[in-house]
Amino acid sequence: MIATTGTSTTHTVQFGSAEIAFTLAVTDRRSLKITVGPDRQVMVEAPVAKSLDDVLTRVLRRGAWIIRQLEYFRRFQPLPTPRRYVSGETHLYLGRQYRLKLIPDEGREEVKLIRGYFQVLLHDATDHARAERLLTRWFDTHGRAIITDRLVKCHAELQRYGVPAPTSVTFRRMEKRWGSCTKAGGVLFNTELAHVPVPCIDYVVAHELCHLKHPNHSPAFYALLSQVMPDWRRRKERLETAVL
Numbered sequence: 557m558i559a560t561t562g563t564s565t566t567h568t569v570q571f572g573s574a575e576i577a578f579t580l581a582v583t584d585r586r587s588l589k590i591t592v593g594p595d596r597q598v599m600v601e602a603p604v605a606k607s608l609d610d611v612l613t614r615v616l617r618r619g620a621w622i623i624r625q626l627e628y629f630r631r632f633q634p635l636p637t638p639r640r641y642v643s644g645e646t647h648l649y650l651g652r653q654y655r656l657k658l659i660p661d662e663g664r665e666e667v668k669l670i671r672g673y674f675q676v677l678l679h680d681a682t683d684h685a686r687a688e689r690l691l692t693r694w695f696d697t698h699g700r701a702i703i704t705d706r707l708v709k710c711h712a713e714l715q716r717y718g719v720p721a722p723t724s725v726t727f728r729r730m731e732k733r734w735g736s737c738t739k740a741g742g743v744l745f746n747t748e749l750a751h752v753p754v755p756c757i758d759y760v761v762a763h764e765l766c767h768l769k770h771p772n773h774s775p776a777f778y779a780l781l782s783q784v785m786p787d788w789r790r791r792k793e794r795l796e797t798a799v800l
């Protein structure tokens with residue numbers, strides 16, 4: 557389980573090399589229903605009596621169909637539109653869409669992720685520039701935390717292949733690059749990675765860490781990357797087609 561949103565919960569299951577994220581709503585239906593929306597959200601409606609194990613089994617059984625639907629709808633994803641930071645607008649966090657809600661509040665100005673919403677508490681709810689700054693700061697903070705966490709896990713794995721620990725870790729917002737490394741053995745990551753699914757973040761992290769042993773795109777580099785992450789191509793493609 558990754559999060560709880562009101563009466564529905566969100567879950568992920570591993571289907572082959574793909575991760576299927578879905579929202580589960582418990583209803584008074586008599587049978588289980590799985591739908592994939594044009595927004596690429598997977599929705600599962602289940603009768604009260606169904607156990608989570610039953611639901612996961614059913615989702616996995618329909619896995620191939622779900623992936624096909626997701627691929628199909630991906631072709632219709634609109635190009636990224638300029639963000640306006642108004643209520644109702646959706647923003648991606650770890651590959652999932654959350655709606656924005658600007659809420660006037662006299663107290664501390666902050667962003668909270670609650671019940672599937674980015675609640676932006678601010679003194680003046682019509683100050684969209686302020687909302688943008690608050691949300692950008694939230695993504696920077698969460699991006700750093702997530703990337704750091706994945707970096708520690710990934711390096712623990714790569715250590716066995718003789719990959720040294722990075723001499724420095726830097727975070728920055730960048731337009732064109734997800735990550736890079738320095739001659740001195742440091743790594744640099746784009747905090748915008750907070751918008752993409754975790755398997756894609758792991759791909760960027762693994763890629764940069766492999767460079768600490770092979771500072772080029774030589775066959776030895778790809779051999780190492782394929783060894784630690786056999787499905788890296790799929791993750792790379794998913795990252796490249798991600799709409800932020």
Ligand SMILES: [Zn+2]
Pocket residue numbers: 763767772773
């Ligand atoms: Zn590279």
